[in-house]
Amino acid sequence: MRALIALALMGAVRCAPATAAPVQLSGEGWRVELSREAGTFDLLAQPAGEAEFVSLLRAGGERPWYGYNVGSAEGRTSESTPTVEGDPERGPLRVHCELDPDHAVTHEAVYYLRPEGLVVVSRFGSSALTPEGSIVRFAPKLDVDLSLLTHYAFVDAEGRRHQGAVMDLGERNAYAGVGAWEPGRDVVDRLNAERPYMLLYNPERAVSLGVILPLYESVWREAGSFLQMYQGGFNFWYTGFAPMSRLRGERIVILYLRQSGSPEGIEADAPRLCREVEDGIQRGEIEAPEVREMLAAAAAFDPEAEALSARLAEEPPTGAAWLALEMLRVAREWAERDPVEALDLLLRGKAELEGSDM
Incomplete structure (x- = not known):
């Protein structure tokens, strides 16, 4: 695996002022803006032939977060003030948040920059995890702009590609992906182990946002990754979650940000990227000890x-x-x-x- 590029960061940050500019990570046609006030971010893309970047997240919607639910709905999220640490020469970038100080539950996202997007090591720490927890968002929960990301694609366990227009999924609640809360028009039990991805894209403007779950058979086999068109206009994308019983350990997710108007690119890149992540872990280039x-x-x-x-x-x-x-x-x-x-x-x-x- 080629050397991972260190992420730029101007010093460690704790309790940054409200006007602090976000940490910007970028590649060809995409930009991620990591907040200094919360463990969240914005995702932006540059449509083909256009000068301006546009957010892939729903305007006024829920910000991306890592965390878990307790009870039926209450969340413990990464929206608290983070500690951000990194070095532009040696990298990577770490964003550390307290989720539940009373139970010493923390979350750390470690971002590695690649031409295709971000490799994210997501880990939770706890000395006494609340027993009523339900599911854990190892990969971020997103609220996406479906007027921009109009189509979806993924490959099931048997190797069949599922794709189509999001609005053809039906009225809210509508689902597409794996492990949804309830049956949907395009819901399967598992992703393909060789190409464990889900992509949202726009074939006309050539913008896209994908997630790849490397080491799928080993660490993501019980995971869910699906789009939910929820009541009230919410467009929730649970990019990767696992049962609370699997909180032990780390997970790695690839936010695939190479811009495209079709799934061919991510489908071709996914096997290689998964191999490179595993090789990077074995060689210590990606720090994921568990x-x-x-x-x-x-x-x-x-x-x-x-x-x-x-x-x-x-x-x-x-x-x-x-x-x-x-x-x-x-x-x-x-x-x-x-x-x-x-x-x-x-x-x-x-x-x-x-x-x-x-």
Whole structure:
């Protein structure tokens, strides 16, 4: 993976004045303006043949945020005053927010700039997470301008592309994507593992906004990513969320900002970008220690499981052997959901068996 470009930032910021200019990150035909007053941002694009940039977010709508819900609706969001840290020479840019000071819940978004957009490492920290939480927005929730982003596209698990005009989805509430709150005209169970993207675009003005969920099978398999045309004119795009039970760990999302009037570009780029993200994590170019630990555990699990299974086949039916066999069975059930916990259980089963030999 080519070297990641450090993001410009004029020093660390805490409690910036109300007039502070946003931190601007940009590429060809796109610009992201990160607020210094809240852990949110604006997304802008330059339509083909036009001089001015336009916001891809709904005018007067909800600002993008990371966070989670408690109860049925109340949110813990990244709209608090952030700490922003970065270095234009060494990068990357970190935006750190307190979501729930009473429970020490924090969120950090780490932005890496690429020609295609932004690679974002999203992580939550908590010493005592509120138990009534529901879902976690690892990728930002957006309120998009559907008068500008008029079409959608994504690929399902079987490799079929779904696309069409947003307004053809029907009256509000209308959905498109994966993991929606309720059935919709174009809702599927899972995205394609090789091309885990969703794109909103305008074929006439050649503007677009996409999200790619790298390491889809490993860290996003239980995730939702869908557009909801909600009551009251809200156009919510839940770009990537997971159940509260999966709060442990980090997630990585790519905000795909290369401008296009069709899905061909993101569909061609998604497999390469996903590989580059994984390679960047393995090499330490992208700082994501918990994802890296998960990848290492997933790689180690099958050889360890096969070795323990082979040994158990030769063991006499002792209590230790029975316990190790049961731990192996449960570990295999956990392996896809949480390889770190699964490997730990497997190694404890191995230790139990070895302890009985002493």
